[in-house]
Amino acid sequence: MINFGDGGVAVVTGAAGGIGLGMTRAAAARGMAVMMTDADGERLAESAQSLSDAGHHIAQRVVDVTDPTALVALARETVDEFGRVDLLCNNAGITLVTPINEITLEDWHRVIDIDLNAVFYGVRAFLPIMLEQGFGHLNATASANAWRSDPMQAPYNAAKHGVAALMESVALDLREMQSTVTASVLNPGPIATDLMLRSLGEDDEIRTEVHGLLNAGMDPDKAGRIAIDGIVEGRFWIFTHPLIFGTIRDRLDAATTDGSLPPELDWPWEELFASS
Numbered sequence: 348m349i350n351f352g353d354g355g356v357a358v359v360t361g362a363a364g365g366i367g368l369g370m371t372r373a374a375a376a377r378g379m380a381v382m383m384t385d386a387d388g389e390r391l392a393e394s395a396q397s398l399s400d401a402g403h404h405i406a407q408r409v410v411d412v413t414d415p416t417a418l419v420a421l422a423r424e425t426v427d428e429f430g431r432v433d434l435l436c437n438n439a440g441i442t443l444v445t446p447i448n449e450i451t452l453e454d455w456h457r458v459i460d461i462d463l464n465a466v467f468y469g470v471r472a473f474l475p476i477m478l479e480q481g482f483g484h485l486n487a488t489a490s491a492n493a494w495r496s497d498p499m500q501a502p503y504n505a506a507k508h509g510v511a512a513l514m515e516s517v518a519l520d521l522r523e524m525q526s527t528v529t530a531s532v533l534n535p536g537p538i539a540t541d542l543m544l545r546s547l548g549e550d551d552e553i554r555t556e557v558h559g560l561l562n563a564g565m566d567p568d569k570a571g572r573i574a575i576d577g578i579v580e581g582r583f584w585i586f587t588h589p590l591i592f593g594t595i596r597d598r599l600d601a602a603t604t605d606g607s608l609p610p611e612l613d614w615p616w617e618e619l620f621a622s623s
């Protein structure tokens with residue numbers, strides 16, 4: 348169990364909306380002060396204002412997570428503002444839904460930079476402070492796509508598998524060092540956010556279809572509560588939708604029996620949405 352409680356300080360990237368805003372609300376509801384950050388300054392200001400108006404202890408910074416120097420500055424400013432940092436949620440992300448033969452170099456780098464490299468930049472910026480404090484927790488938002496891949500999402504699948512491996516490496520190294528700093532990974536299933544609307548790529552038909560599916564997903568505030576509860580309970584792997592475990596097992600079974608590709612995903616959409 349981690350006891351953040353009153354006086355605890357969280358930093359959330361991608362906090363202007365969606366799951367990041369859900370995590371911010373859940374942390375604030377536990378009495379934590381939250382440094383909200385996002386690249387979208389307008390939405391960030393609106394969301395931060397509504398939480399401040401509700402009496403929560405909130406600060407905000409416009410930060411592009413692909414800028415390692417800006418993340419180092421954010422870590423320093425958080426400590427200047429609140430005196431400590433207990434929790435970093437590396438959550439900002441984008442996606443791209445495009446067949447492999449149509450992905451441009453630019454799009455590949457953009458997704459890997461925001462979804463994977465930026466998680467390392469966050470760890471790199473905040474871990475030294477946490478080690479010095481002798482406490483702190485590093486969380487990152489991966490995905491169900493860290494555990495199996497969806498067609499037409501190559502850079503997203505690769506980045507999210509990478510996030511899970513990176514955060515597992517962070518946790519293993521911290522354990523090896525017998526550190527009191529800890530780590531965890533959030534693996535959301537479908538959550539009703541605007542992720543698809545902000546995706547790269549131009550195919551409006553696919554984008555609209557996937558946005559429709561996500562929109563029927565879990566309330567991002569519920570996902571945020573599951574994330575913060577999971578961290579407090581000391582879980583390393585945190586899942587929003589245990590129903591996806593079947594697809595993960597199918598992949599592992601195929602890999603370890605005849606070495607074949609996993610069966611085509613036959614998502615139990617109705618059950619998934621009923622569990623949202």
Ligand SMILES: NC(=O)c1ccc[n+]([C@@H]2O[C@H](COP(=O)([O-])OP(=O)(O)OC[C@H]3O[C@@H](n4cnc5c(N)ncnc54)[C@H](O)[C@@H]3O)[C@@H](O)[C@H]2O)c1
Binds near residue numbers: 362541542
């Ligand atoms: N929605 C889902 O179904 C789902 C499922 C699995 C994983 N995820 C992951 O959850 C995380 C949050 O996504 P969401 O669904 O809440 O989507 P969202 O689009 O609502 O939120 C993502 C936020 O990240 C911000 N952002 C994008 N690029 C940035 C950058 N370079 N620097 C700083 N901020 C940036 C956006 O402005 C946005 O506010 C992402 O990592 C996403 O991959 C989402």
